[in-house]
Amino acid sequence: xxxxxxxxLVSSTQTAVMQDNKLVELLIENNIHKKTKSNIYRxxxxxxxxxxxxAFVDIGFEKMAYLPIKSSDNIKNGMELLVQINKExxxxxxxxxxxxxxxxxxxxxxxxxxxxxxISNKILEEKxxxxxxxxxxxxxxxxxxxxxxxxxxxxxxxxxxxDFETLIQRYQEISKEFKLGIxxxxxxxxxxxxxxxxxxxxxxxxxxxVFNDKNKYIEIKNLLSNIDKxxxxxxxxxxxxxxxxLYKVSKEIQKALSKKVWLKSGGYLIIEKTEALTVIxxxxxxxxxxxxxxxxxxxTNLEACEEIAxxxxxxDIAGIIIVDFIxxxxxxxxxxxxxxxxxxxSRDKRKTEVLGITRLxxxxxxxxxxxxxxxxxxxxxxxxxxxxxxxxxxxxxxDDLEKEVMRIKEHTDYNNILMELKPFIYxxxxxxxxxxxxxxxxxxxxxxxxxxxxxxxxxDEKIIYK
Numbered sequence: 001x002x003x004x005x006x007x008x009l010v011s012s013t014q015t016a017v018m019q020d021n022k023l024v025e026l027l028i029e030n031n032i033h034k035k036t037k038s039n040i041y042r043x044x045x046x047x048x049x050x051x052x053x054x055a056f057v058d059i060g061f062e063k064m065a066y067l068p069i070k071s072s073d074n075i076k077n078g079m080e081l082l083v084q085i086n087k088e089x090x091x092x093x094x095x096x097x098x099x100x101x102x103x104x105x106x107x108x109x110x111x112x113x114x115x116x117x118x119i120s121n122k123i124l125e126e127k128x129x130x131x132x133x134x135x136x137x138x139x140x141x142x143x144x145x146x147x148x149x150x151x152x153x154x155x156x157x158x159x160x161x162x163d164f165e166t167l168i169q170r171y172q173e174i175s176k177e178f179k180l181g182i183x184x185x186x187x188x189x190x191x192x193x194x195x196x197x198x199x200x201x202x203x204x205x206x207x208x209x210v211f212n213d214k215n216k217y218i219e220i221k222n223l224l225s226n227i228d229k230x231x232x233x234x235x236x237x238x239x240x241x242x243x244x245x246l247y248k249v250s251k252e253i254q255k256a257l258s259k260k261v262w263l264k265s266g267g268y269l270i271i272e273k274t275e276a277l278t279v280i281x282x283x284x285x286x287x288x289x290x291x292x293x294x295x296x297x298x299x300t301n302l303e304a305c306e307e308i309a310x311x312x313x314x315x316d317i318a319g320i321i322i323v324d325f326i327x328x329x330x331x332x333x334x335x336x337x338x339x340x341x342x343x344x345x346s347r348d349k350r351k352t353e354v355l356g357i358t359r360l361x362x363x364x365x366x367x368x369x370x371x372x373x374x375x376x377x378x379x380x381x382x383x384x385x386x387x388x389x390x391x392x393x394x395x396x397x398x399d400d401l402e403k404e405v406m407r408i409k410e411h412t413d414y415n416n417i418l419m420e421l422k423p424f425i426y427x428x429x430x431x432x433x434x435x436x437x438x439x440x441x442x443x444x445x446x447x448x449x450x451x452x453x454x455x456x457x458x459x460d461e462k463i464i465y466k
Contacts, residue, residue, distance in 0.1 A: 001019070004210070010031065010398065014029075014244070016247075018252075023253070028193075037371070038085065040082070040084045041060065059095075061089075063094050066095070067098075085097060106149075106199055107160055109147035111147065119148040208234055208236060212242070214237060271311060282323065294330065297326040305337070305343075312345075315373055315374050320364065322358075323364075338357070351367070377395055379391065380392070402444075408446075418450075420462040
């Protein structure tokens, strides 16, 4: 049983994918700082650095975006370029651009700058691969670059052609906008994360899609009407309710923010993040079993493989990951363990590779980085101890406030709310997030007052009803 739960809040839109009441994927879109990946811009070249083969391009952001170039590209200062963000700004790093524009549909991806037709590696059957390429060639008269997505498997020619024509029309509109006016300009905004996920993944396995926002519910209803009207029966609106609480997502998120993750057997993982890499330690914990010590450790390790793959996906952990499995003596057990880990990680759409076992017996994994981990949304460095991700973020506090307002409005007559905050949180809230507070007030018809507290024993925030 698979469910998609979309929680729309003032400061974020969060999409949880639940499989048998267990969180398998979590997407977070920060509504205060919107994502930019896959957006298409008209950019102006401002600074060329031949030594590092890069051009810095003004696309309307505070910080210049970075475009890798070659000496043969003939790019000059002041030139207008059609560019697309293919990597979000992360920390102090600027967003990374590409001139190879790609526009995604449900079944196809259009890449007008090349003439190759490629197909998803997840479509394995050769006969089906040949059939799909032949169908695409039949209507791709201009020999444009196309990627045939996994979702295209078993599609007929009419379905693929309709998707192709929609993409062509979209590209023509972008090209037209590029020629109008001067200066940096956003030409195409990628779909919101939740909308894109539903568009790309809707199928018969999903039995329920839940929303707490009427506008989002109507948007997805219109989207699915154009895909397959039978999917409309899956949509549920729980307007202005904390659907993450209703469907037990919040508890799963709390687990995902914890360093310790329990396994069903009684074993557990310890997940520690550093600036350079993430370390995962596997322990037998309470699991002793009625079998040999080697077999107990082997079974714990196999269970850990499934959970590690799930945690990397939920937490959006990327970069280098080192796993310290419980040491096994048998060579075959070690080989089988690596195969199991590779199998679990192969289900991840993000490129993830098991690099092998180090001389110290540690397993090294590399997972492609596309955006910040969920820690960076929910947590921040602690002002007292300085630990990374040791304290709730302002976003997390705002989300909790809004969810509390939902409950108050549903069950009480209170309209005035006082929130006590520690001084450094109060100052930041007032300086950078006063608009978000106003938006929560307007959305629910309440008055919110914030004040400082000197109570050292108080948590980050305390909500009082008046």
